[in-house]
Amino acid sequence: MKLRPVEPRSHQRSAAFVTRARGCTLEEILAPIYTVPEEARELFRFRKEKGIGLGVAAGKLGIRVVELSGLERGRYVPEDPSDWARMKETLNR
Numbered sequence: 390m391k392l393r394p395v396e397p398r399s400h401q402r403s404a405a406f407v408t409r410a411r412g413c414t415l416e417e418i419l420a421p422i423y424t425v426p427e428e429a430r431e432l433f434r435f436r437k438e439k440g441i442g443l444g445v446a447a448g449k450l451g452i453r454v455v456e457l458s459g460l461e462r463g464r465y466v467p468e469d470p471s472d473w474a475r476m477k478e479t480l481n482r
Contacts, residue, residue: 390420390472392456393464397470423463428473433461449479 400419424431447457447481459465467473 390452390475391468392452392460393468395423395464395466400422410463423462424462425463425466426466428470429461429466432473432476436461436480439480441480446480449482450476 399422399477401422403418403420404415405418405420406413407418436443441449441455444454449456450457452460456465467476
């Protein structure tokens with residue numbers, strides 16, 4: 390399964406701890422805001438209903454945890470839209 394990054398729909402000012410060479414400080418950042426596809430919401434609900442953790446699910450799907458998290462939050466989408474159904478099938482095994 391190949392994933393492609395999605396452009397954020399907007400950015401929001403937020404505060405975050407940022408680590409730099411001089412140390413960790415609280416800074417204002419522009420955090421990306423993504424539109425979460427309904428397929429991503431369904432995948433998240435399905436995974437939670439099955440009691441499958443993020444790490445286990447990512448392992449079953451053959452992707453990294455950060456990629457699955459990004460899928461569920463709208464940061465990535467599969468290149469092939471039929472992969473949404475395949476992911477649910479794989480997690481159901």
